[in-house]
Amino acid sequence: MTKPAGLKLVERDADGVDLAFRADVLAGLAEAQKAVPARWFYDDAGSQLFEDITQLHEYYPTRAETEILSNRATEIAELIGEGRAVVEFGSGSSVKTPLLLSAIRPSAYVPLDIAGDFLRASSAALSEKFPGLPVLPVEADFMRRVELPAEVFDLPKLGFFPGSTIGNMIARTATDLLRTMRATLGEGALLLIGMDLVKDEDVLLAAYDDAAGVTAAFNLNLLARINRELDGDIPLEAFAHEARWNDPFARIEMHLVAKRDVDFTVSGRRFAMRAGESIHTENSHKFTKRSGQMLLAAAGWEPLARWTDEAKRFSLVLAESRPPRSAP
Numbered sequence: 490m491t492k493p494a495g496l497k498l499v500e501r502d503a504d505g506v507d508l509a510f511r512a513d514v515l516a517g518l519a520e521a522q523k524a525v526p527a528r529w530f531y532d533d534a535g536s537q538l539f540e541d542i543t544q545l546h547e548y549y550p551t552r553a554e555t556e557i558l559s560n561r562a563t564e565i566a567e568l569i570g571e572g573r574a575v576v577e578f579g580s581g582s583s584v585k586t587p588l589l590l591s592a593i594r595p596s597a598y599v600p601l602d603i604a605g606d607f608l609r610a611s612s613a614a615l616s617e618k619f620p621g622l623p624v625l626p627v628e629a630d631f632m633r634r635v636e637l638p639a640e641v642f643d644l645p646k647l648g649f650f651p652g653s654t655i656g657n658m659i660a661r662t663a664t665d666l667l668r669t670m671r672a673t674l675g676e677g678a679l680l681l682i683g684m685d686l687v688k689d690e691d692v693l694l695a696a697y698d699d700a701a702g703v704t705a706a707f708n709l710n711l712l713a714r715i716n717r718e719l720d721g722d723i724p725l726e727a728f729a730h731e732a733r734w735n736d737p738f739a740r741i742e743m744h745l746v747a748k749r750d751v752d753f754t755v756s757g758r759r760f761a762m763r764a765g766e767s768i769h770t771e772n773s774h775k776f777t778k779r780s781g782q783m784l785l786a787a788a789g790w791e792p793l794a795r796w797t798d799e800a801k802r803f804s805l806v807l808a809e810s811r812p813p814r815s816a817p
Contacts, residue, residue: 491549509630509763511719511756513754518760518768527562527712527743527771528632529656531579532714536607538707543584545703547695548576553803554651554683555585561593561796561805568794572596574641576674577649579603580611580629585651587618589681597623597641601631634672646678653803656740656774660784663774667788671810678810680790687775688748690734697732697741697773708743708770731767739780743771774801781806789813 500508510529517524531539543551558565571594577586580600590598599613602608605628612626625638637646642775648670655663670680697704707731728745735742744767752761762768776784781804782792790808797804 498806500748506718510802514719514755515713518758520756522761522769523760523762523767524769525715528630529714530580530707530711530771531602531604531607531794532710532718533604533607534542535707535710535714536602536604538582538710541703542699543582543705545699545701549696549802550653550685551584553798553800554805555588557796557803557805558585558588558592560590564794564796565681565805565807566592569593569647569681572645573647574599575647575649576635576637576641577601577651577671579650580608580626583633585650586645589649590615590619590622593647595622597625598635598643599625599627599641601627601629601635603628626722631673632666633667634669639675642689646674648674648678648680648682650680651683651805653683655682655774655784656685656776657699657772658774659772663784664788667785667790671789672809676810676812679755679793680745680785680808680810682785682806682808683803684776684806685773686801687777687795688802690736693734693741693775695733696745697743698730699727702730704732704743708745708768711770715755719756721753723753723755724751727751728768729799738772738774740772742769743773765807776804778804794812 513526513738545798568628573595574597575595576599580602600608600612608626608628612624616624623640625640627635629635660765688749709725712723712725712728716723727748729748731744731746733742746767747762749764752759785792785808789811791811792806792808794807795804
């Protein structure tokens with residue numbers, strides 16, 4: 490099957506700058522604790538670096554989630570059923586997707602991703618692997634409600650959100666996203682979502698600060714993207730990658746720490762940082778069974794089933810969109 494070029498839903502100015510990217514960066518750099526949302530890691534270079542991270546020995550989540558999808562495929566397929574349109578949020582290279590598609594025999598596959606070239610390349614590869622399956626890529630920011638292609642409008646839907654990306658967000662933002670997913674998919678939709686689990690601190694820190702420095706390159710690529718797309722002059726050599734475990738919030742934090750006093754401009758605005766100050770670039774929250782279920786319930790998703798890998802490092806949860814209730 491020939492893959493469509495993809496539907497673009499990213500708002501850009503006359504110079505091609507992503508308006509949401511610029512707004513988030515300028516707002517975040519103006520805060521006392523400077524921060525940039527983790528979703529902006531994923532330009533084409535960042536997406537490839539993340540795929541490299543998933544192959545690292547220290548980075549267990551991909552192996553653990555793949556184990557679940559491989560070993561529990563029959564159980565997952567029985568609960569999901571056949572004929573649903575699979576909508577994958579932040580599809581990346583869709584490495585785990587074939588395991589799901591092979592198990593459930595979907596009617597269509599709609600990958601959503603903000604990195605357009607990467608999205609189209611991975612969609613083309615998936616079309617070749619599943620020649621009879623309509624593959625309908627949409628270049629979009631899935632943090633907002635997405636209008637899905639007309640071809641899947643009336644089909645029952647399964648949202649697929651692997652990789653524990655939900656852990657990148659604070660509780661308020663994660664709840665908002667899960668509600669946005671409900672709006673995109675509609676009532677009665679299912680959601681298969683990955684959630685990383687709380688575990689030994691040393692294991693977690695190694696996963697986010699690997700010995701080969703790939704995660705450091707991934708983090709620093711955000712600054713390179715800001716320089717390239719937002720007319721920035723941030724000196725990359727003045728920053729170092731740092732991973733931290735924040736126990737009260739059960740999360741790994743990634744920071745870009747200034748190694749010296751530095752000032753720079755982005756989109757014509759000047760910013761300054763002292764040595765030791767940081768730009769907070771990512772959270773990766775870790776869940777227990779209870780905290781994961783509470784998060785889903787807060788956004789209108791009712792958990793139906795939960796699976797973990799043998800070592801209990803990672804979980805996949807299947808949930809169903811339910812209409813809001815006016816009372817207990």
